[in-house]
Amino acid sequence: MTQPIPAFALSRRSLLGRAMLVPGGLVLPGCVTAPAPAVDSAATTTIYSPAPATTSLHKLYTQLASASEDFRVLGSLEVLPVALPESINNFANMDPSLRQYHWPIVTTIDLQLARAGTGPDWHGYPRVNSDLKLVCTFTDTAVGISMWGEPVTDPEQLRGKRIAAPPRPSAVRLMTELLLRDGWGILDDVTLVDMMPPAVLPARAAGKVDGTSWNIVGPTPNGHRPSLPSKPDDPLTYVPVGQEAVDRINAANPFDLALSHALEGGPALLSLAQGLAVWDEVDPAKVGAMLEYIEANGASIPGFAANATEMAAWPGLTADMLSPVAKAFYRARGVKIPG
Structure with missing residues (x-):
């Protein structure tokens, strides 16, 4: 092993x-230190972009906030630039009732390291985050x-x-x-x-x-x-x-x-593929809505996954890495996931 x-x-x-x-040299320019969220702000779901705010990739990610216009179940959405591993580590030990409103955009390498609770001391994950699951691939870099x-x-x-x-x-x-x-x-x-x-x-x-x-x-x-x-x-x-x-x-x-x-x-x-991950306690209806939004709109966002097959195109992906809602979504569309 x-x-x-x-x-x-x-x-x-x-x-x-x-x-x-x-x-301080720890956070990329344009990325902010993830704030300690207040209880009264929990109704807004925040998606954390690993790309600095000045980059074209972050600007593409900000379009995700419009998903709530088509899928009201998502509630209010915002997209903030917060670098990895902060966007996972800062929320990993939070009460699930609050953590459910914090969704990181992850990279190929960060998802695997975070779920295993490992990594070098300067870019590592001290907690085994097996409760963090992939929803879909957004794009490849x-x-x-x-x-x-x-x-x-x-x-x-x-x-x-x-x-x-x-x-x-x-x-x-x-x-x-x-x-x-x-x-x-x-x-x-x-x-x-x-x-x-x-x-x-x-x-x-x-x-x-x-x-x-x-x-x-x-x-x-x-x-x-x-x-x-x-x-x-x-x-x-x-x-x-x-x-x-x-x-x-x-x-x-x-x-x-x-x-x-x-x-x-x-x-x-x-x-260095990038995609959306959520914690286990996130409302399944919200996960399903986000999948449907990307399936319907991904082709109109430059470089984004344009169909279910591309949404599941993640290096080393196995079924245990996926949100249960995502597994059912891909299965219903005939996309085979190893394991």
Whole structure:
């Protein structure tokens, strides 16, 4: 049986990154610290977006609040940007009568770590959250390493390079370290420079970094696109991720990652699918309404799941990870879920 992922020690070549941490450096810009909810606000259900408020992905997630217009059983909905693992850990031990109004949008890796109660000390889940269940996949995002200049086809070429990456804690940072450590075996030979998205391009212009893992592929009105531009005089291209690297990551850790082909015409990267999760005590009628809303409206939200099959497309998904309402929903539509 695979042992829980050990806490990552700071790479001996990542000390440079410490100097670029923002004060407090724990929450992404635009993400807020999850507040302690007051009892009188419990009637509003809050959906927590892991994407910073300034990103296009968060703006897509805010459309979920309109679900209550079509499904009154949902009551009042709001969408707030709160980073993982906070959006789970801050509510895990709350009284269920209040916790039912707090729904996190989770990533592939965070759902599995949260349910197992594990993870590195800087991005972990101290409680076994087996009572947190997936409802549906919203969209796939892809994570990898992008390098400026001549295309890098062999990860060995990354040794000695400086890569701008999110500060800990961050799901993207965790994926970055897993890829470099377990997938390619070169984590100690690269310098991870802690940096937020607005600083990446100026840092490149100043010659301070050679590449980045911030070039996330995500949904846009024109399809899935990289979040950073590639200029003719300084092209930014991805280092391809092979299935062998994914297999090594999965063998070394208590979760299942998968390849993403979200970038049309581009190389395979690591999938960081994102979807809605709810706690066991959430009203089944609300879960059912949210499923029906996504089934009816997902195709009109750029990059979102457009049908029941896509709503259940989650790397490593098994029946025990799903809300009972979601299991019945997919079964009724002929979608087979392992286990």
